[in-house]
Amino acid sequence: MMNIENSENRLKSLTHNFEKVKNDLGKAELVAVTKYSPLKDLFLAYEIGHRDFGENRVKDLETKAQAFYEKGFHDVRWHFIGNLQSNKLNQLLKIKNLYSVHSIDSLRLLEKLYEKATQALKGKDLLFFLQVKTSDEEEKSGFNSKDEVYKALRFIKERENQKGPLSFLGFMTMGKVRTDNFEQDAASSFQSLANLRDSVLNDFSFKEIKLSMGMSKDYKIALAHGSDFVRVGSALFSS
């Protein structure tokens, strides 16, 4: 009895949180980041109609994706958003209903991805973003300069006609975390990613380039700068 009541309350509060964030979105998409959330919460989010979930560790994603798969929830879309070591690539690519990877952060990793994808994905398609470093924080990973990004894009372009399983979707970035000027620094990160997109659209023949930017604390700023995918965790799942 107690349990049913608890989960009803939880369902109510998740419904409320999701509605609140979704109201801000416009045409942008919401990736619900589940790295601190138990499976129970994920199933409730699924129950209220949510399908896009993000994880930042391969092992956790594998466990959660397997649990969804076993329940018969096969229309879920998993987004990998965390730091990726190339020795985990095979494990990641085998995950059921993996939809996109937001965190391809170097040319080396991009090359590995292309090397492994055809075999590991077994006919499934996968979208990916290049992660770009738009703030000066040491620990952040990502492409460091426009030159590096352009090199990666040429690599992608050269393989465009090979009809492989991979599709380049756009750029991902994170705003600065430890700063006294949080809003200003976030705005400047997101603006520089939008500028990069505009340059690339000008210099290459990509039809469209999406932006993955914005977390719980800064997703509204990201939306104001044209984000297409916000990755929100705590604002949805904390009580």
Ligand SMILES: *Cc1c(COP(=O)(O)O)cnc(C)c1O
């Ligand atoms: C954890 C995480 C998020 C979500 O963070 P919240 O502050 O909980 O919304 C978004 N993107 C990445 C890459 C993350 O690791």
